[in-house]
Amino acid sequence: MRLKNKSNAKTAETRKKRLLSLLEQQGISIYDHLDKGKFPQFVIPSRSVSNIVYDKKIRQYILGSASAVRSSRNMSQLRSYTQLAWLAFFVNRLVREGKSSTLRDIYYSSQAFSIDFEDQPESDNIIVDLEAVLTSPREEFHIFPEERSSVFGDLTIEYTVPGYEGKRMNLSDHPDGYLIGPSLSSAELVDTSAELVIAIEKGGLFTRFVEEKVHKKFKAIIVDTAGQAPRSTRNLLRRLNSEMGLPVVILADGDVYGEHIAMVIKSGSANAAHLRELTVPDAKWLGVWATDIEKYKLPTIPMTESDIKRIYDLQKDPRYQEGNWKKQLEVFLKLKRKAELEAFSKYGLTNITDKYLPAKLEESKSF
Amino acid sequence: MSKEVFSQISPSEFFYRNRDLAGFSNPTRSLYTSVREFVENALDACDQKKILPDIHLSIKAVDPEKADPKHYILTVKDNGPGIDSEHIPLAFGTVLYGSKFGLKQARGMFGLGATMAILYGQITTNKPVTVKSCSDGKTIDEFVMLLDIQKNKPVIQKHTTKEGSKTGLAVSIVLEGDYSKAGSKIRDYVYQTSLITPYATITFEDPSGEKFHYARIVKDMPRPPTVIKPHPHGIDVETIRRMITDTHYQIPTIDNKMIDKVKKELSLKKNLTPKEILERAQKRWSDISRPVRTVISVMSFLNIDFEGLKKIRIDDIDIANKTITFWDFGESQTHAVDLDPESPYYKQLASTVQGDTLLTFLTKRFQRVGPTTAEKFCEFAKFKPDKRIGSMTNEELVKLADALQKFEEFLAPDPSCLAPLGEEPLSKGIMKFFNPEFAAVWQRNASAYSGFPFVVEMGIAYGGDIPPSGLKVYRFANRIPLLYDEGSDVVLKIVNETEWARYKIKGDPPLVIVSHICSTRIPYKTVGKENVADRPELERELKNALQYLARKLAVHMSRQGAADMAKKRANLYSKYVPLIAQFATELAGKKKEPNYNQLIRMGSEIEEQV
Numbered sequence A: 001m002r003l004k005n006k007s008n009a010k011t012a013e014t015r016k017k018r019l020l021s022l023l024e025q026q027g028i029s030i031y032d033h034l035d036k037g038k039f040p041q042f043v044i045p046s047r048s049v050s051n052i053v054y055d056k057k058i059r060q061y062i063l064g065s066a067s068a069v070r071s072s073r074n075m076s077q078l079r080s081y082t083q084l085a086w087l088a089f090f091v092n093r094l095v096r097e098g099k100s101s102t103l104r105d106i107y108y109s110s111q112a113f114s115i116d117f118e119d120q121p122e123s124d125n126i127i128v129d130l131e132a133v134l135t136s137p138r139e140e141f142h143i144f145p146e147e148r149s150s151v152f153g154d155l156t157i158e159y160t161v162p163g164y165e166g167k168r169m170n171l172s173d174h175p176d177g178y179l180i181g182p183s184l185s186s187a188e189l190v191d192t193s194a195e196l197v198i199a200i201e202k203g204g205l206f207t208r209f210v211e212e213k214v215h216k217k218f219k220a221i222i223v224d225t226a227g228q229a230p231r232s233t234r235n236l237l238r239r240l241n242s243e244m245g246l247p248v249v250i251l252a253d254g255d256v257y258g259e260h261i262a263m264v265i266k267s268g269s270a271n272a273a274h275l276r277e278l279t280v281p282d283a284k285w286l287g288v289w290a291t292d293i294e295k296y297k298l299p300t301i302p303m304t305e306s307d308i309k310r311i312y313d314l315q316k317d318p319r320y321q322e323g324n325w326k327k328q329l330e331v332f333l334k335l336k337r338k339a340e341l342e343a344f345s346k347y348g349l350t351n352i353t354d355k356y357l358p359a360k361l362e363e364s365k366s367f
Numbered sequence B: 001m002s003k004e005v006f007s008q009i010s011p012s013e014f015f016y017r018n019r020d021l022a023g024f025s026n027p028t029r030s031l032y033t034s035v036r037e038f039v040e041n042a043l044d045a046c047d048q049k050k051i052l053p054d055i056h057l058s059i060k061a062v063d064p065e066k067a068d069p070k071h072y073i074l075t076v077k078d079n080g081p082g083i084d085s086e087h088i089p090l091a092f093g094t095v096l097y098g099s100k101f102g103l104k105q106a107r108g109m110f111g112l113g114a115t116m117a118i119l120y121g122q123i124t125t126n127k128p129v130t131v132k133s134c135s136d137g138k139t140i141d142e143f144v145m146l147l148d149i150q151k152n153k154p155v156i157q158k159h160t161t162k163e164g165s166k167t168g169l170a171v172s173i174v175l176e177g178d179y180s181k182a183g184s185k186i187r188d189y190v191y192q193t194s195l196i197t198p199y200a201t202i203t204f205e206d207p208s209g210e211k212f213h214y215a216r217i218v219k220d221m222p223r224p225p226t227v228i229k230p231h232p233h234g235i236d237v238e239t240i241r242r243m244i245t246d247t248h249y250q251i252p253t254i255d256n257k258m259i260d261k262v263k264k265e266l267s268l269k270k271n272l273t274p275k276e277i278l279e280r281a282q283k284r285w286s287d288i289s290r291p292v293r294t295v296i297s298v299m300s301f302l303n304i305d306f307e308g309l310k311k312i313r314i315d316d317i318d319i320a321n322k323t324i325t326f327w328d329f330g331e332s333q334t335h336a337v338d339l340d341p342e343s344p345y346y347k348q349l350a351s352t353v354q355g356d357t358l359l360t361f362l363t364k365r366f367q368r369v370g371p372t373t374a375e376k377f378c379e380f381a382k383f384k385p386d387k388r389i390g391s392m393t394n395e396e397l398v399k400l401a402d403a404l405q406k407f408e409e410f411l412a413p414d415p416s417c418l419a420p421l422g423e424e425p426l427s428k429g430i431m432k433f434f435n436p437e438f439a440a441v442w443q444r445n446a447s448a449y450s451g452f453p454f455v456v457e458m459g460i461a462y463g464g465d466i467p468p469s470g471l472k473v474y475r476f477a478n479r480i481p482l483l484y485d486e487g488s489d490v491v492l493k494i495v496n497e498t499e500w501a502r503y504k505i506k507g508d509p510p511l512v513i514v515s516h517i518c519s520t521r522i523p524y525k526t527v528g529k530e531n532v533a534d535r536p537e538l539e540r541e542l543k544n545a546l547q548y549l550a551r552k553l554a555v556h557m558s559r560q561g562a563a564d565m566a567k568k569r570a571n572l573y574s575k576y577v578p579l580i581a582q583f584a585t586e587l588a589g590k591k592k593e594p595n596y597n598q599l600i601r602m603g604s605e606i607e608e609q610v
Helices: A012-035 A075-097 A103-113 A120-134 A203-211 A231-242 A256-267 A290-295 A305-315 A323-335 A341-347 A351-364 B011-017 B027-048 B088-093 B112-125 B179-196 B237-245 B256-265 B274-284 B290-302 B306-310 B344-354 B358-365 B371-381 B394-406 B423-434 B490-497 B536-587 B597-605
Strands: A041-045 A052-055 A060-063 A067-071 A150-152 A155-158 A168-170 A188-192 A196-200 A220-224 A248-251 A284-287 B054-061 B070-078 B129-134 B139-148 B153-163 B168-177 B201-205 B211-214 B312-318 B323-328 B333-338 B438-443 B447-449 B452-462 B472-477 B480-482 B511-519
Touching (some): A012 A120, A041 A075, A075 A103, A075 B536, A103 A120, A150 A203, A196 A231, A203 A220, A203 A341, A256 A284, A256 A305, A284 A351, A290 A323, A305 A323, A341 A351, B027 B070, B027 B112, B027 B179, B054 B179, B088 B112, B088 B129, B088 B153, B112 B139, B179 B211, B179 B472, B237 B394, B290 B306, B290 B323, B306 B312, B358 B371, B438 B536, B447 B536, B452 B536, B472 B490, B490 B511, B490 B536, B511 B536
Parallel strands (some): A196 A248, A248 A284, B054 B201
Antiparallel strands (some): A041 A067, A155 A168, A155 A188, B054 B070, B070 B168, B201 B211, B323 B333, B438 B452, B472 B480
16 A cells, blocks of 8 residues: 655645645735735746746746736726636635636636626636736636546545545546546545556556456556546546656557657646646657557558648657657557557457557557 | 601790790799799899898788689788889790899899799689889889780780889789798898898798898998900800900991981981092091991092992902902992002091901900900910901911910909909808807909909808707809709719818817809809809909918817817816815825915916917
């Protein structure tokens, strides 16, 4: 059994305290401005393309020093300023009361406070603004997207959500896996016997892995990313890595999108450049590599034009400028063909867990 | 082949047969046209004598119980100069008798309309016209008369006189009309006439006894128009030819009357010898008139006295060959005598025959052409400035007329023959009539189409008491409202072509445009004189005037927009600041809300940062 290292990791409780303190500071600042007859304002780090830079040290995209001021003095910003103030107010309630919400729920909740969002994209944007102001992901605000991914394996958690405080649960009790939702995201990670986290792109293979007892065979926690991993899932992966000290490996389709799914888990996305703590810099991309396609003689389908365009786009990304990441892109481009994870079924349903996975895990020790 | 019969008809008969042309096509239109003609005559009469007009119009049904169309008594009374008793029968009892023949602006053109109305009344009701006039402030002459259509002569039924105290004229006719249909147009006409004649008081009493009273708004009369010389741009070959020949530069006809004139100017009592006559003439040369000088010159070359002069007829004075040709009645044969170019009389004859130099002709006979412009023109037209106009060939006249049209350095036509209302009275009229939130007027400089000067005056009014029912255009020409055939009018065309959105005008705006065209000749499209044709020069002036005013309106709309914006600001801050305060209070963990009223006030007052 592996115990989490409390001294190093930020626990859910300390993160919550930090957030509430930030919100209070904002509240006091606004309050004082109003009281003194001054126009309050938010300073929002700029998320424009020109302000997104790749930080090689922490191995993720971050925002540069540019920031924008949203001031209540400017009539055209007054409305969105108020929306942002409302969101801070609402998030404060959510976090204090331990309630959860979704992006859509936020949009509808606003109406009760005479805060009129034109549509959900507008409220989604305000949420991202607040993330940037407080440099905290929305999951910490208890705001989640509608889509969820799953986790399965020997991991004991302790709920912090109201009504379940202190209650523990082991995530290997239910074979369908557990939704990575608000309560799981806010739970403390207590302990695990696992030595590895396997993130897999597809729900179908996640189920297969559970059936094949991959969690036992490889002492692994299996996470279904359901395509591009949602931020709550990436956050969980990071916590499993940093708090529980588990290495993270990633299995995705043998195409350019699969490669990028692995990259986003490892070093984040430009969209979330304003946030930290969503990346697992030491995560390893197991496959399916372009070179695996030939090596394992996988059945392939031709790439579409958009696949190829995506390769060219990624070749400009600073993270793809060296090593295996660069090499695999080049091979994909040469092959102009791709293979899905299911391609291994050609050699038997258990081929991927019996042959490919062990081989790749072995291989991964060397990179 | 049948033989065609030609017979002359009188002007009265001509108009009787063609009354549709003059706006007397049916009882509705006829009633309206009659009102117009009498009111306009009354206003013109007052204008000419600089009398502030006080016009009273009444329409009464002869039998109110009857259905339309029926007989109405139409009476128009003014405080004008009246008409001399001796002129009244002719003025109101003949067609084509008028004083309005001249190059200046007037409402009616020839004074035909009033007679047409009288004629129409007589045709439809067989009732006479009643004219009451007082021109000396003492005696009122009352005539009751009919028109003899065939003979174009008045038939006086009754003439009475009585004592009066004020000048003025009252005309009353009985005519068939349809007030139920014409009423709204007549009321519009009176309303709009009052708008464009703010110095007049106009009262209209309709058949039901309802009174529409429009009191004088301004007390100053616009400057009256003057009669003027033509502008070079308005001239064709035929007009030039007439201008050259209708002068006193012709060789005078030598008859007894002329000889008496010569004798009178030389103060001759008895017969003198040719030599003595010449000596007498020499002494008085600077005092005697040009025709007499010409006769003396002829006498000098022929060496004859007055008796001799009576026996001959001058046929030709040929300056090129230096000969004078005459017919001798006594001998019944033609003689030719050489002209001595050294003789002082030669120059006199030459200049008489050949007329003025082109330079003199241009400066003397046209408006706004000075010696400098005339010289420039001569250079432009490739004529020598001292070219005698009498010596021009047909081709040269065509070339001259053509060049007069094309030369662009002539000053704009003299607008003194025009009588625009003026910006101030127009503006006052608009303010009084529409009580708008914004109004602007502009009088353009005079321009000309085909040499006829015109002036465009325009006013624009927005908001206030104007209903938001879309753009309304009031068209006037020579102070007459134009009510019919709106669709094909040039003013409407210009207004409709305007992109109002560019001037921040949208939807159905509370917008009024008042357009007034003054000209010695309004280019009407039809005889009915209700719509103005789209001459390019006129179109350009209208467009410029409208654009200028529209830009002014746009500035107003922007200011209005800024005011609206301030209001919007105030609303926004009143709405959002309390919300922000509410959120901040809970966020900050406070119990009491901050005092944010100051901020709401400041937010409302911030100047927009651009």
